Amino acid sequence: MKKRTASRAKKTSFNKGQSRIKTILEAARDVFVDKGYNKLTMRKVALQAGITVGNLNYYYQTKEALFHDMLDQVWESYQCEFDKVLETSSKTPEERLSSLIAYLIQDLNTPETTKFFPELWALSNHDPYAQKMMEQIYSAERQVIIDLIAEVKPELDENTKNELALYFSCTIEGMTMFVGSGKSHESSLKMMQQMACESFLNLLHTR
Amino acid sequence: MKKRTASRAKKTSFNKGQSRIKTILEAARDVFVDKGYNKLTMRKVALQAGITVGNLNYYYQTKEALFHDMLDQVWESYQCEFDKVLETSSKTPEERLSSLIAYLIQDLNTPETTKFFPELWALSNHDPYAQKMMEQIYSAERQVIIDLIAEVKPELDENTKNELALYFSCTIEGMTMFVGSGKSHESSLKMMQQMACESFLNLLHTR
Amino acid sequence: MKKRTASRAKKTSFNKGQSRIKTILEAARDVFVDKGYNKLTMRKVALQAGITVGNLNYYYQTKEALFHDMLDQVWESYQCEFDKVLETSSKTPEERLSSLIAYLIQDLNTPETTKFFPELWALSNHDPYAQKMMEQIYSAERQVIIDLIAEVKPELDENTKNELALYFSCTIEGMTMFVGSGKSHESSLKMMQQMACESFLNLLHTR
Amino acid sequence: MKKRTASRAKKTSFNKGQSRIKTILEAARDVFVDKGYNKLTMRKVALQAGITVGNLNYYYQTKEALFHDMLDQVWESYQCEFDKVLETSSKTPEERLSSLIAYLIQDLNTPETTKFFPELWALSNHDPYAQKMMEQIYSAERQVIIDLIAEVKPELDENTKNELALYFSCTIEGMTMFVGSGKSHESSLKMMQQMACESFLNLLHTR
DNA sequence: AATGAATGAGCGTTCATTCAT
C-alpha cells in the first residue's frame, strides 16, 4: 500500500525544514489533545513547538492547513497500526479477533486516544475534512475487522460482514467516553472487553 | 422526584421575560448543535434569538451561565423522556427493553442528538460542567436500562446489572457517529438496532 | 444666607419623591466615596439606593445630572458647616483660628473627606462643573479664614488677607493625601496641626 | 543607587520596538493627563500613539501592565530630578532649600504635573499600585527635603526632620489644586512660594 | 528560514440611556 500524504506545509528540501514540520505537527497534536480544537491556536502551537508565530505561518499559511496535515499524520499512524495487525498471523481466527478487540480497547484507554476521537467526532459535524478523515480511519478499522470475520466465517456475504464490522466498531468506539483514560467507569474496562468478545463471537456464530 | 433547575438567568416572573429566556436557550442550543461550541458566541446566539447582544447579556450576564442553563435544559428534557419510558408498563419486559433500545436509537438519529452529544463528549474532556452533565444524563440512562434488566432478570446482582447497562449504553451511544442523522451508514440503522436487541438479550440470558 | 440648590432631579411635589431623591443622592455619594468616580455607575447607585436602574433614570435622566446634584448636596453641607463656625464667637481670635484649623484637619481625617476631595480635585481637571464646585467650596472655606484673619489683624489689606487664606488652605488641604484617614502618616496628624497653627500665626504676625 | 525598572512590555531588543514602547508610554501619559484615568482606554492610547489596538496589545497584553509601566516611568523621571537636586552643591543650605521649593512649585505649575498628581491621589485610594507609586515618589521627595534640613540644622533629631519634611511636602503639594497650571489662583504662585520659604525657614529655626 | 511588528475582525462584557407598561 502506497502511503503518501499530500503535505500542505511549505515545500522544503532541507532536513531542517522537514524536522521542523514534524515538530510542528507534533506540537499541534499535543495542543489539540490537551486543550481541544477550541483552544488550538496558532500561538499555542508555536509556543509548544518552540518557534515564533511568524515562523509557524511560514510553514503553514493557514491554521486549517496545519490542522488538516495534523489529521493526515494521525491517519498515517493508524494505517501503520492496522497494517501491523493484519500481518500478525498467529493463533486461531477467533483468538486473532479477540486480540484486535483487546488492542482497540487498550488504545481507546490511552489519554491521547480518549481525548482525540471525541474531538474528531464533534469536529466532523462541522468540518468536511475532519469528516473525511474520520471515514478513512474507521473504514480502515472496519476493513481489519471484516478480514478477521472472513477468516472466522468465510461463507458470510459481504453485506453481513460489513454490518457486523460496523456493529463491532460502534460498540468499541462507544466505550471511549465511558471507560477511556480518566473516565468514571475506567475500572470496568476489562469487563467491557470480555462482554464485547463474547457478544461478537456469539453474533458471528449465529449468522 | 423533584425537578427544579436553578436558572442562572435574570430572575423574572413576567411572561415576556420567561418566553425570552426560552427563546434564548433554544437559540443557544441551535447554535451549539449547528456550529459547535467553538462558534457558540454571544453575538451568534443573540442573532439567532433575534435580539441584541446587550439584551442577551441582560438575561445572561455571562456566556458560561447561558451555556450551563442550556445544558440543564437538555438534561431536564431527557429526565422527562426517561421518566416516561419507566412509566409505560405495557408488554413483556423483553419487549419493553427492545422499545427502549428503539427509542434511544431513534433519538440518536435525530439531527440535534447526532450533533449534540459528540460536542458534549468533546467538551467534557475540558469543561467540568459538561462532564457533570454527561455523567448525569448517562447515569439516568443507565438507571432506566438497569430497571428493565431487573425486570427481565431480577436475580442478577447489582454489579452485573450495572456492567450490562454500561455495555448496552456504550454500544448504543457509539452508533451516534456512524448511523446518526446524515452519517454515512445511516441506512444500517435498523440492522444495528436489531443486532443490539439480539445481542443484549443474549448477554442477559447467559448471565 | 439663602440656600436653594437648583435640583436636576425630576420635579416632584410628593414627599415620597423627595425622600427618594435624598436616598439616591446619598447612595451616589457613598458609591463615589467608596469606589471613586471611575466606578460610579448608574447600576451601582441604583443598587445602593435599593431601586431599579429604570427608576433611577426616572429621577435623573443622565448620570451627569445625578452627579452634579450630588456635588451640590455636598456643597450645601459645607456651607452649613462654615456658617456654624462663623457663628461661634467664643474665645480670642487666635483661639478661634486654631479651632478652625483643628476642625478642618479633623474633617480631612474622616474617611469620607479623605476620599472625596482627591476625587473632586482630579475630576475638576476634566469636568467644568466639578471645577465650579471646587471653587465654591474653597472660596467659602477661604472666606471663613479671611474673616478670622480680619479679627486677628484688622489692619491687613484685602489682598494680603486673601493670600494668607490661600496659603493656609493649601497647607491644610495638602495634608489630605498624607495624614488623611488610613494614610501612611496619619499618626503625624496632631503634629501637622500644631505646626500649621504655629506657622500660620507666625506668618500673620509678621505681616 | 541602582535604577532599573522591570518593564512589563513585550521583551524586545530592537530599536523599532524600543521606540514604539517609548511612544506608547508617552501616549498613555498624555491621555492620562489629558482625560484622566477614567478615559485612559487602550483604544485612546493606541489612537494617540498612532497605532492599532492590536499592536498596542502586542506590546502590552493588559491595560494594567501598560498603566503600571507608565507610572514607573514617571517615578523614574522624578528619581532623576531629585538626584540632580541633591548633587547641586552651590550656595548656602538655606539657599538650596529655597531652590528646592522653587523647583517643586515650578514643577507643580506645569500642565502635566498639575493634572497628573491629583489623578494619582484619587487613584491611590482605590488602586494599590497607584498607592505604592505615590508613596515612593513622596518618600523620595521628603528624603531630599530631609537632607537639606539636615544641612541647615544638623542637630535636629530624625523624627523632627521627618515631620518638618512631611509638613513642607503637604504645603507644597496642596498648592497644586490652587496655583497649578490653569488654576484660578495661578497668579499667586510667586507669593505662595515666598510664604512657603519664609514659613519653612522660620519653623526650622525655631526647633 | 526565521524574527518581530502590525493589522483588523471578533470575542465576552459593561454601561448610559430609552421605552412600554
Add this chain to the structure above:
DNA sequence: TATGAATGAACGCTCATTCAT
C-alpha cells in the same frame, strides 16, 4: 412612580494572518 426589557456604543482582549527585514 416604578418596573423589566431593550438598545447600541464602547471597553479590554485574543486571534489568524500579513509583512518587512
